[in-house]
Amino acid sequence: MMLSSLRIASRRTAVARTSIRAASAWAKIPQGPPVRITEAFKADSFDKKINLGVGAYRDDKGKPYVLPSVRAAEEKVIASRLNKEYAGITGVPEFTKAAAVLAYGADSSALDRLAITQSISGTGALRIGGAFLARHYPGAKTIYIPQPSWANHAAVFKDCGLEVEKYAYYNKDTIGLDYEGMVADINSAPDGSIFLFHACAHNPTGVDPTPEQWKEIEAAVKAKGHHAFFDMAYQGFASGNIHTDAFAVRHFVAEGHNITLSQSFAKNMGLYGERIGAFSVVCADAEERKRVDSQVKILVRPMYSNPPIHGARIAAEILNTPALYDQWLIEVKGMADRIITMRALLKDNLEKLGSKHDWSHITSQIGMFAYTGLTPEQMDQLAKEHSVYATRDGRISVAGITSENVSRLAEAIFKVKG
Template identity: 55%
Template sequence: MAPAIRAGEGREPQPQDPSAGRRLSTLVRHLLPSSPRRTSAAEAAPTTLESSPTMASQVSSVFAGIAQAPEDPILGVTVAYNKDPNPAKINLGVGAYRTEEGKPLVLNVVRRAEQLLINDPSRVKEYLPIVGLAEFNKLSAKLIFGADSPAIKENRVVTVQCLSGTGSLRVGGEFLARHYHERTICIPATTWGNHPKVFGLAGLTVRSYRYYDPATRGLDFKGLVEDLSSAPVGSIVLLHACAHNPTGVDPTIDQWEQIRQLMRSKSMLPFFDSAYQGFASGSLDKDAESVRMFVADGGELLMAQSYAKNMGLYGERVGALSVVCGSADVAVRVESQLKLVIRPMYSSPPLHGPSIVATILKDSEMYNEWTVELKAMADRIISMRQQLFDALKSRGTPGDWSHILKQIGMFTFTGLSSEQVAFMRQEYHIYMTSDGRISMAGLSTKTVPILADAIHAAVTQLK
């Protein structure tokens, strides 16, 4: 017999409609195969589909043995935050910009661009090509590499639209797993938690190199150089273009140059992750300096871009993957293979988000408005750093907290232990990742003193 249909849980009982029941019964009879045998009066009665909790509970599932997966260590912070009924709770785990009032921000220039798109009667909702919106791809390459980039002028850059930064990394990872001779990718030992998962599932062998020094709360440059020096020749190396996540620790320009020379001497392939261009220092060009150094030497590299942070397009999933190739001929072939990676993965990317980006980047007035809003966001984060440092200093909180000012970008790696983080969640209802990373964009002038009190208590009571 057909399985019973369960009544919707949590809904008020609805009065039964006899005519609806008759229509459903008629539909069922039409769908059942016809039979030449005679039917009894009981069999000829209208079919009635009823809820049967007992029968439903007896239905087995082929997925019954699946274990409950743990929450994502980053996104799970917000899940826990949302379950907390305390009205004074503070969420410093989310990697998204918040206003001084703690609200999500949609940039004014983004609103303007969307309105232009909505009011354009010529716009349609057709599929994009596999590689995405051509105008968006061209403008994205210019934004990160520079409009005067020799690689762009020589047609050595191929750019494909992807699903934000994560999608760009995954497409690049799968492309390399298929076509690059060395399957090893070296990633910072302290990095965004999704990096090892993305590249591991793409088919690459993940290896780490030292990056963050807990003792100094700064860059372990000596360890970084030693680990890259001992890595296999030709290894892929993941590099954060700016505003390293989660530490906020970036190499200096001189250190970047040493990294470049070392990698080129070992024929290593750079794979940049640029999630915060313009969001770190407030300058789009300054935040792209590390990338442009590697392009200027004529070598090859991969670049994953995201517009989640710097345009606030988190939910639009707007990103791009660029491959800087040795020649224009190679770039054409690389693009053809990237299409073969993308087609069975998601076929073609969304239209709305990249249209917003292209509308802003191609219009000088809107572009300038964007840079002003972008710098305002970056400046507010810098201000939050100064306020938090001053608050801890005024409280006489034990330890050196100067790293709060030295680190850059959305996040601060506080150096707090997991026990101290748990204490702050329990006693102060302040939420952050267990490694002590806090989103400076989630702070405000009102909440800085509360956070400073919590850190002071955690440090003095739990040593």
């Protein structure tokens, strides 16, 4: 009896112990904000709903688009039956060499003194760049980004340990560039500050400086001894011309700036999920390049060791095969032209409806995104009453506009804006 009682008591104690769980280490983590556009769009059952929040190119049927040149390059890569060994820390060299030529130009003086690494698309390039500047830039560890800028810029740079400040960029009254404010902020920042510039197709506004304005911006940056960090996520995708879109980058280098540069091949090659990008540093000479390259490798190694190879091989095949390269140039211009056409159609439809507002900013802006000038309340109204979904700041993805939905979109905007 005594033994039986002891066994029962022991079992009860064991059950009690197992039923008392230790407090979770994550018990106090707060719930993050929901992805409003995605969730609301999915919940809407209306068959003619429009999603203008997506940050990826869509064809005129509203479907994801794989470039024929990418298909052809991928088939060549697969047919080559290459191995799956690791790339080096800085990636596939055939890709990085070609990416450098694409950005800086085949005759650029920077190519022989350029430290470049493949990255996890443009975001990864920004992350490497931010970490490099936080660790090695001799000046203040503060980076100035445009107001507004791509939503992830501030988060990336803060996570790198940089302080983030903003400079004037967008004038909501003119729905255009606040050029005077931008130059004034460049001039008033402490000497030797870091400035992030969108090379082309500014995200989210679609507002870019003109070439003449870029020249004056460069002069102001040089006079203050600032460092220019360019984010070039849309080369070729903005105007349809890779050289036009790289003007600011190439002009700064030609004027003696040793810039840092983030490149992405998500938009201009449609390699979104392949995550292909590059980060580069223009150095003073080849000897400095070797030292900078060694430090970039030290940064990359504990981050992710080395980058993925498949997408880099596809991009390298396109950039290094003349026939595929020429085909890609035509295709990327086709994507840019479709977006330019959608801008014109939206403007024309609004004017035909009798809108009294000036919609010229829709066609003067460039790239995937456009700032409409609509208020957050009007954007809410578009979603609730017309099943048109976009961010509350009035930004729309022009890639989400099609020949089929542009008239309905114009009618919806006209009803909420007039």
